[in-house]
Amino acid sequence: MMMNQIMAKFQRFEKIRKLHTIISKETIKPSSPTPPHLKTHHLSMIDHLTPNVHMPWVFFYKNYTKGDINILKKSLSQCVTHYYPFAGRLLGPDATHIDCNDEGVEFVEASIDSRIDDFIFKKDQDETFDQLIPNALGCAVNKTSANMVAVQLSYFTCGGAALAVSVSHKAGDGFTMGSFVNDWSILTRGGSPIIHGFFPSTMSNFKIPEFLLVEGPKVKCVTRKYVFPNSKLNELKNKINTMGTSPMNPTRVESLTSLLFKRAEAAATAKSGSLQPSRLVHMVNLRGTNNANFPKLALGNFFACVGAKIKDSGEINLNEVITSLRNERVELQGVSEVEEAGKTLVDAWREIVDDQNRAYTFSSLCRFPFYQVDFGWGKPERVMLRSEIMGTNFLMFMDTPSGDGIEATVQLEEEEMSIFQNDKELHAYTQDI
Known part of the structure; x- marks a missing residue:
């Protein structure tokens, strides 16, 4: 019985592995360098309290039309110039600031051996969903990265596509994430979004209380x-x-x-x-x-x-x-x-x-x-x-x-x-x- 369970699990993960093929990877840097006075983005008390995890959002497009991928990359480069912490790095889980060093955002292209409807009509989430996420960032608590943002564009067999954007919670909340992707999309269409700046950062001396560092039981x-x-x-x-x-x-x-x-x-x-x-x-x-x-x-x-x-x-x-x-x-x-x-x-x-x-x-x-x-x-x-x-x-x-x-x-x-x-x-x- 135990051997049958092991084989079934192996076959399930083997199937998942075959769904996903990486086509290309590239680092997209800001179109303009970050000014010296913005190179250090201090974490606020709220930033310190947010978990050091990435929030992976996936946007599904049935009517995706494959065009010049460089337009999407160019507009991303323009967008992260304004969202400068997104192109930086968090140098360790105990870091007190984001180093806005313009190292860039990872952009991944992938093909998925599945149809878009297999994902958008599912009532639950399983491991197949993780293959839409760049480097699986945000798919597990211990899956973190110094990179603040990563992007993956996945092509389905039916012609549709999924755009996944995984953003570190240390850099922003759901509102910030939504603003970023909207502004990026407007730039891609040739528009000029009104991009609002990050709240001025000041150094916080806040130390996370010990009771918040205690891990609860794994369930x-x-x-x-x-x-x-x-x-x-x-x-x-x-x-x-x-x-x-x-x-x-x-x-x-x-x-x-x-x-x-x-x-x-x-x-x-x-x-x-x-x-x-x-x-x-x-x-x-x-x-x-x-x-x-x-x-x-x-x-x-x-x-x-x-x-x-x-x-x-x-x-x-x-x-x-x-x-x-x-x-x-x-x-x-x-x-x-x-x-x-x-x-x-x-x-x-x-x-x-x-x-x-x-x-x-x-x-x-x-x-x-x-x-x-x-x-x-x-x-x-x-x-x-x-x-x-x-x-x-x-x-x-x-x-x-x-x-x-x-x-x-x-x-x-x-x-x-x-x-x-x-x-x-x-x-x-x-x-x-």
């Missing part, structure tokens, strides 16, 4: 995607409005966050046999807040967190979760410095560790312009993040390609996911991908 995670159409989300919002003494008019993201928190916790409770203290941690984009110290379109890492928690008794009430999130969001209005924003992250995780809470991390990228990225091949059919490196109990929201709903990427422990994906209350609001 096998499963990642699945769920689509929630606006029609169903409106039903959910109406249901929540009837729960309190007065309507609270929750947003789509608030409504879905509270639902998934409740159903994920229900799956964990079903597995363990008892309700345990849990905390919801929701990342908040600080751009566009009332505070002038956080420019609306600044590049880099600019986020804080709000949360809600449950004790070891009682059922999660959706409107109470939303009320808690809103109350903590009001408190964020008093945050005026990056260091203060970073403190919200430290405080949230310290409370989780001290109280031995189960934590669920939510991040919403709804209304970010990922589906506007057009290199001249039309808008992408699908946009995906390889989320395995984010760890267990991670949930991320994006708009659907048509904008008529929310696509949720949910990553849970394997046994809990098997319970979660059969949850009737959850599927009352979903539709097939």
Whole structure:
């Protein structure tokens, strides 16, 4: 039996290996050198707190038309001139700054012995997805690089293509990533994007607390995607409005966050046999807040967190979760410095560790312009993040390609996911991908 399992696993990985063939590799350097005063990009407190991982985003284009690849490379060279930390290097996991030395961005061309539909209609992610990622950056926690950005253009047998862009989280968040790819696409089409600069960097003396350096137990995670159409989300919002003494008019993201928190916790409770203290941690984009110290379109890492928690008794009430999130969001209005924003992250995780809470991390990228990225091949059919490196109990929201709903990427422990994906209350609001 054991030998059969080993052979089956070997055959599966052998099949994966054959899907992927590297055509070329090249380093794309900035079109203009970085000025001396920008050569050192100091990491902020938030930068220090972000994991040293790459975030691999993949854009799928069914209508890809093969043209002069040098146009794509030239526009990338122009773009990283403005995004100068992206062409630099992070010299070690404990580095306090990005060395903006213009060493460049790796650009890989590859062929994939598969059809584009084999990827865009999958509800889960497996090792085949990793072959779309340059050097598999971001496909595992220990898969890191001094390079801040790497790019891979993969050609499918059907004529479609996937463009993967893997960006170090130390250089920026989801907003920064979306801005970079959009600006690159505009330059490729011959346009002139309005590129906003990185927030002025200053040296931070912040030292990561010891409790954040302790690695948790290794668990096998499963990642699945769920689509929630606006029609169903409106039903959910109406249901929540009837729960309190007065309507609270929750947003789509608030409504879905509270639902998934409740159903994920229900799956964990079903597995363990008892309700345990849990905390919801929701990342908040600080751009566009009332505070002038956080420019609306600044590049880099600019986020804080709000949360809600449950004790070891009682059922999660959706409107109470939303009320808690809103109350903590009001408190964020008093945050005026990056260091203060970073403190919200430290405080949230310290409370989780001290109280031995189960934590669920939510991040919403709804209304970010990922589906506007057009290199001249039309808008992408699908946009995906390889989320395995984010760890267990991670949930991320994006708009659907048509904008008529929310696509949720949910990553849970394997046994809990098997319970979660059969949850009737959850599927009352979903539709097939």
